Amino acid sequence: MITLPTEPLGLLALAAILVPFGGAALIAASERASAKWLCQGFAAATVAVIAILALSLLGDGKVGGTFELISFGSVSILGLVVDSVSVLIALAVIAVGLLVAVYSAAYLNAGNREHPDIGRRRFYAFLLVFIGAMTGLVFSSTVVGQLAFFELTGACSWALIGYYESPKALRSAAKALLVTHVASLGLYVAAALLFLSTGTFALTAIADLAPGMKAVVLLAILVAAWGKSAQLPFHMWLPDAMEAPTPVSAYLHAASMVKVGVYIFARGLMSAGGAPEIVGWVGSIMAVLTLVYGFFMYLPQVDLKRLLAYSTITQLAYILLALSLSVFGSDLAFKGAIAHIFNHAFAKTLFFLVAGALSYTAGTRLLPSLRGIVTKSPLLGVAFVCAALAITGVPPFNGFFSKFAIFAGGFEVGAHHWALMLLVVIALAESVGSFAWFLKWLGHSVPGKPSTTMAAAAPLPAGMKFVLVALMAMTVVSSSIAASWLG
Template sequence: MEMIGLFTIIVPFIGALVILFSPKTSAKWICQIFAALATLGTWFLASRFFASGAETQAIPLMQIDHILIFGLVVDKVSTLIAAAVVGLGLIVTVYSLGYMSRGNKEHPHEGDPRYYIFLLIFIGAMAGLVLSSTILGQLLFFEITGACSWSLIGYYQTPIAFRSALKALIVTHIASLGLFLAAALLFVNTGTFELTAIAALDPTTKMLVMFGIMFAAWGKSAQLPMHMWLPDAMNAPTPVSAYLHAASMVKVGVYIFARGILSSGGNIPEVVGIVGIIGAMVTMIYGFLMYLPQKDMKRLLAYSTITQLAYIFLALSMAALGSSLAMDGGITYIFNHAFAKSLFFLVAGSLSYACGTRMLPQIQGLIRRSPLLGVGFCVAAMAIAGVPPFNGFFSKFPLIEAGFGLSSQYSWLTPVLILALVESVATFGWLLYWFGKAVIGEPSEVVEEISPLPVYMKVTLIVLIAMSVFSSVIASAWLS
């Protein structure tokens, strides 16, 4: 497993180097090969893990004077999330074969090698962060993902793209200070950077370490008051928005928070969970109110992502209060949401490609001219809203069940959960409204002139539609 884990992390970086010294026309194909190899690596790692008895393994890799600098943690959570973030990286690279082309009505442009280079580096960094067993390793890959996001958000090199990229870099770098603080406190008190050492900390130090991790998580996962970078980041190419801002980068925050809770030994000061729940609810309400007036589909999805990440923080914060069901629900939410929201973003990208616009008021009758996009819109909307049998329902249900289970001990959780249910129902109503406006009815002028989608884009949409139905089954079987 040591060699497979290292292979999964390193091979995308090797692919980026190969592209750097290869002809421009071959960049997109090299990217496909190395993204596929990394994806196979996650599958082999998971298969070896389960074949060996599914026992958590910590694999040391780099030590200085008996201090572990970097190692791998291979367990049910890391293998599940690694398979998702790396696999979705492959899906996005395949989608890019069609999207980054002259046939794109909104951005007629062949992808430059730097697009594929930074996409591969990002895939490798995500694998490294998810599999890291040390907080120092998490910090390294945390910063690499920030640098890659800066390049990919500013890819089109317009003034607004540069401003958006710089904002994302600054906010997420400020957030990393929380991880620096957590790493320093952990090392000073235990003499190691291993995440499992959090369990040995005294309550006060453990609280400070968890708050440091939470601060970093808030910044990376766009929670108030560090949310402002995400809506502006929609200036990136849509495949980048789907990968960074639905499937991977925004999941870094919730993942490191989840890993911190899992490493704490099950004894976390209550204040951590209470602050996390308050932050999640404030962000959830804000995100919902902000996406109501949006007409640009990508900006609507950006604020929707902020809200959905708040649900994950709500679940993980309840896990910090002692609910194992909430932890399972939070991990399942990370996995399921990655597929459903990626589908929604790639539907938006397909509209940009085929119609030249993603403005919702200009799109009507989509189901008649492009049944695949109409179905994709519907499935993604239902999954995000938590409508059964789509995967979002199987993320929200254990979260709500865990919350009501905890409410016997924390009575104030009951109104919190009722508010979350109201938001979920309101989200369903709002997305249903736009489904009626955009998908059904007589085709609008821009929809009448819709261009056919390349086969690469069609295949990825079909895969994501299927995963928006079945990913919860995979997550349940994986974690059980």
């Protein structure tokens, strides 16, 4: 049975999912010249919807609800959950989607020195589908709903990573699809076990499971999370995904695709009513192993996008570490994880779009060739500095505040478990090392006399400049938004 929500919160959440899909359908039926404008228009309309939803939820004292959409008898198949966490993450997903749409309209043209392109309709259509699929996953109240949108985001990533249709791009797109699809088996297992044990697919039913079965279901969800968030042992697809157009890389790495994993794990823990400690141990150990691996993979990278790919792997490991630490009783670690999802969306989008701006204007992303960025292009130089400091957690930028909450929560639970304290200390050491490595490249690339490559750089289009300025502002204020929203 199909049931449409009658309450404003449910209707607005449903609209936030459907509006991008409607835009994608219209683009598919329109002329190429209008595609970029339609994409921006529908993305802006979706931002308006989610903003109204956020204000409505705030007016209701952040008391949301669950709204059933599709059921079979008494079994809930698809539904929506509207609460402070889903609305905050959806806001980041949709807002970054709009900024990427605006940036893409300027980036995809014949003046791009690295990848001259006319901006085909399918790019903009799949970008809108990506926004809708991510929003649908964030609001899903059932494992089946999560699974459907999980697979849809994989299909979108395949289409967009392979956009340039070079042999390497097509291989990278296939790798991303296959690896994440293999990991999705964890979500299939979780759905099957949940239904067999409780007779429903509703995420809230996880709380009714016996401790042993609850651990199995949450660990199965964690396996799916590792795949989407490119954690060991499913990390190999993410660096190769850099073959995508840079705006796609930004959206993949900042607000979509990779955030699927950390979000479904967070939602599983929220629904579990307390998770067995084995889930926390497995999650924490694997997160720290991924952190260490990601850091050592920084060292040989000279392509800025590949460096940022490994940075994404480590930043997502911080989030999974914090979520795993919350299993041991730290609410601060959990809130830090949610805030870091929100903050990282804007900081990493900025850094990737800086990389895209450099390839657009200078024709390369190779760091050894990029010197004197701020001298030739003050806006790009300042954006590079803001992004690097935000990602590495330097105040007053957003990454500092969510990382602080994560480490504070870690030390809170580590006081009772020496092994957890060791894991937190290793993560802290990685954070310091990461800062030192980014500082090295910042010092090399930003100040000084422009290199030959930078001296010949072309001016940036106005649309790209607007997006960079907006994201720089968000790297300063997003932590305040997250903190006030989450309490």
